[in-house]
Amino acid sequence: MELTFYNQMRKVAVHTPYDYYKSQQQALINAYWDNTTTLTTVQEQVDINTWEFSDLEVRLNHVIEEGSTSLKNGDDFRELIFKSLDHSVMRGLYYKFSDNYWITTFTDEAKRVTKDVIVRRCNNKLKWRDKIGIQHEYPCVIDYELSGGKPRNTTDIVTPTNEITVIVQSNIDTKSIEVNQRFIFNNRPYKIGGYNNYLQNDIDDSYTTLLYFDMYVDEVSPYDNLTTGIANEVEPSDIIISTPPVITYPAIKVIPITHKLLQGESVTFSAHVYQTATVVLSDAVTCNPSGANLQNYILESLGSNQYKLTNVHRDNTPLVLEFSNGTLATELTIALFALL
């Protein structure tokens, strides 16, 4: 069909109809923006890989209809309506308001003429310590449904088996989480059995901003710290480390304080008399061994109050080293372990 008038107008018009309608819509929103009781200021995460938030005025709406479900709580879901039609939205982005973190779980560019998202209240924290010892913590959603609640029954033992789904932002830290990694939620450890990181933004962009982890309840390990909520916080090799002794000066200080030595390993001790915590005297300090069999270790004097100890062979009896200057003495007990 020939649209003569329309085509003539298009030739002289500065804006496209889309621009025109959009600017009219934006003007309408601006005019009526504060004509509501739902207006509130939230904090929006600046970017998916930064933990910075900036203030933003939004309209808050409810999402879940009462009576539609008894499982989902209305206050766990909110719709955020933004003033600007150009506001950028993204699944996985965090918001802060009402003393909670909220994560974007739903976007729909075509739903309304206004720009809005659905956010879900983060009801727990995903805490872990990575391989180089850095602790991470991200708000997460543990879904309502608890599946597989029936314990695993065998004749030998009964163990719990329930499974949960955990939703968290996909970012540079959470993408490093692996299968078998364990987390503690409210004193119970859970282990990752699998995860969903394949909901790509589009067919070519493999980046995803929201992760779903399937976790199953795991046994509490002695290495879990239920107080801090960090699973495997203390690794077995750390257990042997004892509390440093309280020193009353003057005293002989031995560095390093070692309580175990594997077969084949050596350690060099430095022993000095300290008048105070910082004043070191020049007294000679001797080192006298006892306990373990002499054939199972080598103790060498390197001079200048330094002694090198080598574990030649494991010994069931611990080695006791007494460092002394004639008047003061301190003991160090060392277990001579095998190769492992």
Add this chain to the structure above:
Amino acid sequence: MALYNQFSNMPYIPYRILEYLAENNEVIWKLLKYQTVDALSNPNLTLSEKMALIWNGDSNQEDYSVFFQRLIENAILDAKTILKIYKVFSVPVDHIRANVSYEFDIMYGSKLAVVRYNGVLCNRGDVFETEMLKTINGCYVGGIGMLQFNKKKSSYDMSSYNLGDSKSFDGISFIMTTQIGDVKNE
């Protein structure tokens, strides 16, 4: 009038085994109480600490580590070491003697399967079994002979790596036998 075996001591035997272990072994109690690789570096348990590990009928079975039965109904929440002692076979030899076999189940969280024993990294179950056999093989627990790990005494006597839940627990079991024979004098 003929005399017949009354089995009077039979119910007490698991208790007597534990009593003997409490008085004559420190390692197994540390393995029950402490779950880390360096469990044996911990101090010995007091007698009351040892007894506190034995289930006494309390409804929270999961809080205990030693049982006189095979089935523990409650789900075990912690990766820990468990010892079960219970009778599995009573085989009469004749009308006044019977070989009574007891099974010892040693279960441990598969996360805790190693322990340092005399400075060497060992399987926790192996250490437990070794210490048990070292202590109770040949001890008197109330029968007319000694408790023995002896194929000649009973063909059931053996150790097997056969326990677990295919998820978080592993374990071994072994069977030992003693002979019971007490007669009623009418």
